[in-house]
Amino acid sequence: MSQQYYLLRNREVPNIDEMPVYLAHGGYQALRKALNDFKPEELVDMVKKSGLRGRGGAGFPTGMKWGFLPNDGRKRYLVVNSDEAEPGTFKDREIIEHNPHQLIEGIIISSYATKAREAFIYCRGEFLFGSEQLKRAVREAYEQGFLGENILGSGFSLDLEVYRGAGAYICGEESALLESLEGKRGNPRLKPPFPAVAGLYGGPTVINNVETIANVPVIVTKGADWYTSMGTAKSPGLKIFSVSGRVQRPGNYEIPLATPLRTLIEDYAGGMLPGRQLKAVIPGGSSVPLMTPDKLDTPLDYESILQAGSMLGSGGCIVLDDHVCIVGATARLVRFYREESCGKCTPCREGTYWMTDVLDRLEHGLGTPEDLDTLADVADNIGGKCFCPLGDASLGVLVSALKYFREEFEAHVAQHACPMGERLYDTINN
Amino acid sequence: MKPEWSQWAQEAKKQFPEANSSLLPLLHRIQDAEGWLSDETIHDVASLLGLTPQYVESVASFYSLFYRQTVGKNVIHVCVGLSCALAGSDHVMEELEHKLGIREGQTTPDGEYTLLEAECLAACDLAPVVQRNLRFRGRVDATKLDALLTDDGKEVNS
Ligand SMILES: Cc1cc2nc3c(=O)[nH]c(=O)nc-3n(C[C@H](O)[C@H](O)[C@H](O)COP(=O)(O)O)c2cc1C
Ligand code: SF4
Numbered sequence: 199m200s201q202q203y204y205l206l207r208n209r210e211v212p213n214i215d216e217m218p219v220y221l222a223h224g225g226y227q228a229l230r231k232a233l234n235d236f237k238p239e240e241l242v243d244m245v246k247k248s249g250l251r252g253r254g255g256a257g258f259p260t261g262m263k264w265g266f267l268p269n270d271g272r273k274r275y276l277v278v279n280s281d282e283a284e285p286g287t288f289k290d291r292e293i294i295e296h297n298p299h300q301l302i303e304g305i306i307i308s309s310y311a312t313k314a315r316e317a318f319i320y321c322r323g324e325f326l327f328g329s330e331q332l333k334r335a336v337r338e339a340y341e342q343g344f345l346g347e348n349i350l351g352s353g354f355s356l357d358l359e360v361y362r363g364a365g366a367y368i369c370g371e372e373s374a375l376l377e378s379l380e381g382k383r384g385n386p387r388l389k390p391p392f393p394a395v396a397g398l399y400g401g402p403t404v405i406n407n408v409e410t411i412a413n414v415p416v417i418v419t420k421g422a423d424w425y426t427s428m429g430t431a432k433s434p435g436l437k438i439f440s441v442s443g444r445v446q447r448p449g450n451y452e453i454p455l456a457t458p459l460r461t462l463i464e465d466y467a468g469g470m471l472p473g474r475q476l477k478a479v480i481p482g483g484s485s486v487p488l489m490t491p492d493k494l495d496t497p498l499d500y501e502s503i504l505q506a507g508s509m510l511g512s513g514g515c516i517v518l519d520d521h522v523c524i525v526g527a528t529a530r531l532v533r534f535y536r537e538e539s540c541g542k543c544t545p546c547r548e549g550t551y552w553m554t555d556v557l558d559r560l561e562h563g564l565g566t567p568e569d570l571d572t573l574a575d576v577a578d579n580i581g582g583k584c585f586c587p588l589g590d591a592s593l594g595v596l597v598s599a600l601k602y603f604r605e606e607f608e609a610h611v612a613q614h615a616c617p618m619g620e621r622l623y624d625t626i627n628n
Numbered sequence: 629m630k631p632e633w634s635q636w637a638q639e640a641k642k643q644f645p646e647a648n649s650s651l652l653p654l655l656h657r658i659q660d661a662e663g664w665l666s667d668e669t670i671h672d673v674a675s676l677l678g679l680t681p682q683y684v685e686s687v688a689s690f691y692s693l694f695y696r697q698t699v700g701k702n703v704i705h706v707c708v709g710l711s712c713a714l715a716g717s718d719h720v721m722e723e724l725e726h727k728l729g730i731r732e733g734q735t736t737p738d739g740e741y742t743l744l745e746a747e748c749l750a751a752c753d754l755a756p757v758v759q760r761n762l763r764f765r766g767r768v769d770a771t772k773l774d775a776l777l778t779d780d781g782k783e784v785n786s
Contacts, residue, residue, distance in 0.1 A: 285709045285748035316645065323656075323693045324705075324749055326762035359643055362656055364691035367747065381648035383690040399646050442711035442752030449753045484710065484748075516711055516752075530710045534747055540690075623716040 208296035217338040220299040228415035233352040241311035247422035249434035254407030266394035276314035281370035285484035287514030289438040290408035294328040298335035304411035323364040367538035386586035429455030433499035441467040443517035456497040474519040482511025485591030487598035529557035535592035546589035549580040563615035637676040664695040700742040709748030715755035
């Protein structure tokens with residue numbers, strides 16, 4: 199499908215990860231424009247007007263978040279969340295590996311807008327190549343005078359540091375990320391206070407996702423009105439959806455919000471594998487409820503997906519077909535939360551353990567009719583009762599699977615076996 | 629303690645407004661050089677940064693990429709996330725166990741390979757995905773597994 203790219207510009211410009219190529223294609227022009235033509239407050243207003251919402255999962259309006267910083271003269275920090283570890287999500291990886299300068303340009307503009315003097319990119323430890331790309335791009339930006347003292351003669355100064363995590367999904371949660379960045383275990387903090395008031399080293403801190411910040415140079419270049427001309431009034435602009443699972447063309451797709459889910463799966467991702475039927479979609483990363491095929495015409499915007507019983511989340515869209523066992527898929531996802539629970543609070547630490555146990559039992563044909571009630575009961579003791587949102591996140595797929603595919607769970611019990619042969623994977627010929 | 633470590637500690641401290649932030653970067657750098665973090669290393673890092681060994685241990689043990697036991701020269705991570713499972717990662721793991729003659733979590737007797745599970749590696753477009761020493765290999769199948777174990781370590785990102 200022919201398409202114009204604004205975020206994944208690497209798709210049409212080879213080697214745009216290199217400074218000379220990025221510059222030759224208009225790179226850092228948005229930074230010049232921001233520094234020359236706008237006061238910081240005007241940029242915050244522009245981002246507010248654009249309606250840009252956080253692309254890390256929660257969809258919180260970015261301009262509004264920037265506006266929460268208290269005006270008390272304390273040193274401010276900007277932190278970019280590049281911990282991307284929500285199963286099914288891989289958009290930030292493409293940006294940092296293949297278009298890192300757009301992120302860095304966005305960081306400098308966003309720091310100028312929020313009056314941050316120091317910025318950090320918290321990069322997932324497993325992204326070794328991504329962190330190398332970021333470090334190189336940061337070095338190039340210093341060499342060009344886009345970072346450091348008195349950037350482009352504007353009087354604005356900024357330092358930017360790339361920080362590598364070391365393997366922990368919970369460090370994507372913003373307060374756990376800050377703990378980790380301070381050299382501690384990645385346990386979430388009690389909120390409030392929110393990072394805007396007491397964040398990194400106790401100072402006022404803006405935390406945004408990679409994709410969120412990569413949108414900022416585009417908005418500065420094209421204007422807020424252009425941005426709101428796409429999507430809906432409440433969900434304007436562009437979003438990258440990561441499609442994976444049983445489709446012909448897994449990959450990242452940059453599309454206007456409110457594009458129908460059907461278009462994403464059938465047109466962009468090439469549709470289902472030959473002879474296969476869609477069974478369910480997890481539209482926003484592993485933490486959100488399943489959607490069934492009757493919801494395929496749902497527009498992919500925050501409000502419409504919520505109305506359809508799920509959430510847009512990170513835009514990590516996992517597609518399951520009729521050859522996939524729902525119990526097995528659910529067990530796999532819940533197991534992830536068991537592995538990644540930080541252990542700080544009991545309902546999450548113990549609950550994800552029990553749910554995994556019961557789900558594995560069911561999948562292997564060793565379940566009893568009471569197990570379904572046990573699952574519901576444990577879920578009930580996690581929901582709304584955990585210290586941070588990871589606990590609730592472990593329930594999204596499970597609770598929806600029990601609701602939409604209950605007979606499949608029951609069949610595992612009745613037949614003392616997985617009716618599909620415990621299948622998550624089969625080649626197309628067998 | 630290696631002579632260069634105190635230099636590394638100084639460099640890490642200078643990078644951040646507050647010295648504690650230098651702990652993870654220093655652990656990374658030393659592990660890259662040593663392969664793993666021994667009890668002795670934990671003590672050394674603690675004294676270099678003015679922390680207690682217990683504190684350094686509690687931090688290091690939180691993160692799955694800090695190895696508190698010896699690992700092979702090549703650490704193989706097989707992604708077991710749902711998207712990779714849907715593309716056959718369980719078979720990839722079985723195949724690797726068979727080829728290396730070890731189970732997940734173990735190291736080959738010659739110290740060449742350690743085989744580990746990884747949670748979703750955020751590369752589901754390339755599923756099934758394996759990392760060798762954190763370098764990605766995508767769309768892994770039986771033929772690519774041999775290359776993965778023996779080639780020059782060049783990363784495949786797409
Ligand atoms: C368990 C958990 C994991 C998260 N992981 C990520 C992540 O990997 N990347 C990310 O940007 N946000 C993640 N978030 C959301 C962050 O807490 C935060 O809302 C986000 O970084 C804010 O940026 P945004 O407003 O630009 O989306 C996670 C949240 C939770 C509860
Ligand atoms: S909900 Fe889970 S991840 Fe969050 S603080 Fe509690 S134990 Fe840790």
